[in-house]
Amino acid sequence: MSNDEFTCDCDVIHADVVDLVKKHMPDDDEFVDLSAFFKILGDYTRTKILWALDKNEMCVCDLATLLNMTKSAVSHQLRLLRIANLVKSRREGKVIFYSLADDHIKAIFETGHEHIREK
Amino acid sequence: MSNDEFTCDCDVIHADVVDLVKKHMPDDDEFVDLSAFFKILGDYTRTKILWALDKNEMCVCDLATLLNMTKSAVSHQLRLLRIANLVKSRREGKVIFYSLADDHIKAIFETGHEHIREK
DNA sequence: ACTACAGTTGAGTATCTATTCAACTGTTAT
DNA sequence: ATAACAGTTGAATAGATACTCAACTGTAGT
Numbered sequence: 001m002s003n004d005e006f007t008c009d010c011d012v013i014h015a016d017v018v019d020l021v022k023k024h025m026p027d028d029d030e031f032v033d034l035s036a037f038f039k040i041l042g043d044y045t046r047t048k049i050l051w052a053l054d055k056n057e058m059c060v061c062d063l064a065t066l067l068n069m070t071k072s073a074v075s076h077q078l079r080l081l082r083i084a085n086l087v088k089s090r091r092e093g094k095v096i097f098y099s100l101a102d103d104h105i106k107a108i109f110e111t112g113h114e115h116i117r118e119k
Numbered sequence: 120m121s122n123d124e125f126t127c128d129c130d131v132i133h134a135d136v137v138d139l140v141k142k143h144m145p146d147d148d149e150f151v152d153l154s155a156f157f158k159i160l161g162d163y164t165r166t167k168i169l170w171a172l173d174k175n176e177m178c179v180c181d182l183a184t185l186l187n188m189t190k191s192a193v194s195h196q197l198r199l200l201r202i203a204n205l206v207k208s209r210r211e212g213k214v215i216f217y218s219l220a221d222d223h224i225k226a227i228f229e230t231g232h233e234h235i236r237e238k
Numbered sequence: 239a240c241t242a243c244a245g246t247t248g249a250g251t252a253t254c255t256a257t258t259c260a261a262c263t264g265t266t267a268t
Numbered sequence: 269a270t271a272a273c274a275g276t277t278g279a280a281t282a283g284a285t286a287c288t289c290a291a292c293t294g295t296a297g298t
Contacts, residue, residue: 008183010190010274013214018181021174025185033235034228035166042158045286047150055140060245061129062137066144070128073287075246085234094244094295095132104234108227109153115204115223116152129244164256179275192257194276213265213274 040084041108045069046077050105053087057099159203160227164188165196169224172206176218 012018040046048067052058058066064074078098081087088101131137159165167186171177177185183193197217200206207220 008180008187008189010180010183012184013178013180013274017175017177018185021171021177022185024174026170030232030235031163031166031170034231035161035163037161037231037235038157038166039161042154042156042161043286044150044154047154047157051145051150052140055143056136058136058140059132061127061132061243064127064129065131066137066141068127070288071245072128072247072289075244076286079246091295094242096245102234102237104230108230108234111223111227111230112153112156113149115221115227116149116156118221132244162256180273189258190275191259191277194274195256198276210265213272215275 037084040080040086041112043077045073046081049074049077049081050086050100051109053098053100054106054109057097059095059097061095063098156203159199159205160231162196164192165200168193168196168200169205169219170228172217172219173225173228176216178214178216180214182217 041050045067049063052063052066060071060074060078063069063078064071067074078087078089082089085101086105087098089096089098091097160169164186168182171182171185179190179193179197182188182197183190186193197206197208201208204220205224206217208215208217210216
């Protein structure tokens with residue numbers, strides 16, 4: 001079990017610990033998905049967009065005005081948020097309203113806030 | 120209140136909503152800190168490191184072996200995690216053990232997982 | 239049909255960032 | 269003293285990414 005080929009540049013110091021942790025390690029896919037999810041939250045503009053949409057559904061122009069950005073820049077970010085299933089949209093004539101698609105965002109923001117406050 | 124100078128490339132559509140949201144908007148600093156925090160979580164390598172340290176305290180070589188990376192690459196990432204107050208370290212001879220510095224990480228991972236599962 | 243405007247999209251650019259590489263520090267053992 | 273090794277660090281590089289710009293789509297009104 002600890003006879004794997006190692007391409008790292010050091011000896012194994014605590015083989016027992018490494019083996020134990022490796023045994024319970026989830027698939028790579030899970031880490032890919034999880035880090036991708038947090039990567040989406042880890043941007044100043046997207047954080048503000050998500051916070052705003054938690055307060056009210058808003059259209060692209062509203063968000064562009066609020067954040068003092070171009071429609072294009074906002075739209076590009078909304079596209080990423082859409083792909084990540086974090087926002088949903090509904091059309092009403094020419095206007096497209098965006099809102100949060102996920103209940104967890106508020107909870108995640110709260111926990112993040114707690115961390116920041118405690119540091 | 121809605122007479123601000125707008126540098127965005129569109130008219131305000133729902134001025135009432137924009138004003139309301141803007142009124143409750145936290146300081147920019149909060150968004151900077153919050154997005155910086157999630158940015159740290161939003162990396163494949165760091166996610167795995169945090170997950171591993173949640174299972175056991177580990178030294179750099181253990182992590183390098185587990186993740187099949189060089190000590191240098193792991194150390195660089197641990198540095199970022201240290202700065203963000205997400206991990207702490209203790210020295211024991213030549214070996215430096217890293218462990219989680221924050222109780223919230225597990226909870227945040229859980230919530231992130233829920234989002235991924237529900238999509 | 240034409241105009242106006244909300245929104246999207248693709249290419250280009252400037253910036254950021256994760257890893258590599260090589261040189262370094264700190265501690266232990268001989 | 270010096271060899272060995274855990275760990276750090278700075279510079280360099282390769283890849284990712286946020287915004288700009290210009291062209292485009294979709295819908296409403298005239």
